[in-house]
Amino acid sequence: MGFMESAVVVYLRELYYPDGFDFPLKPIGQNIGITEILREAATLIMLIIAGIIAGRTKTEKFGFFIYCFAIWDIFYYIFLKLLLGWPDSFMTWDILFLIPVTWVGPVLGPVINSLTMILLAVSISYYTNFSSTVKIKLTEWVLFITGSVVIIISYIEDYLDYMLDKFSFFDLINTSNMNDVNEYATNYIPLNFAWWIFIIGEVIILIAIYNFFVRNKTINTIQ
Secondary structure, eight states, rough: OOOHHHHHHHHHHHHHOOOOOOOSOOOOOHHHHHHHHHHHHHHHHHHHHHHHOOOOOOOHHHHHHHHHHHHHHHHHHHHHHHHOOOOTTTTTTEEEEEESEEEEEEHHHHHHHHHHHHHHHHHHHHTTTTOOOOOOHHHHHHHHHHHHHHHHHHHHHHHHHHTTTOOOHHHHGGGGHHEEEEEEEEOOOOOOOOOOHHHHHHHHHHHHHHHHHHHTTTTTHHO
């Protein structure tokens, strides 16, 4: 999965960034843009299905999904480094996602997220080995979702600041303005990554993982 994603990026960069990827973004055709969004959605569906097939319980299925997602993301960068010599460093800016708007951030961000997901996924499978009743509690779900939303905000904050400087929110979602919005978006150059927002989100998620540890650490001794 990681190599497949990397291969697509190699083709796209050869077409649109023959001199090497950098901001601002080059304009792409509407058909290519829609195809990319659908490809990302299809990738998520495949990762979800892999988790469903591999997991023994609903909780472990979720764990394997985020584990697959994390491994896919890490190896995506590993293969890009091998194929293109990119990224130059962990602080290199990258386009991370296109749904529902453009996500950007230093490569280090998604790598940290991936390692966090691996930590949670391994913990879920470890405790599921001792008890099939292992579940994520409602309070932990609230923390996971809250932390994830905060992290997403850190990825889209700089881009939205740029876009909302010219357009209102309603202009952005108005399809009649799509050409103007896309033209303006192609001039976007990332300036600042909101690390403080990112760190808050990570801390919230780590608190949820710690709480999961504490609740389940006695299961293996009881068994």
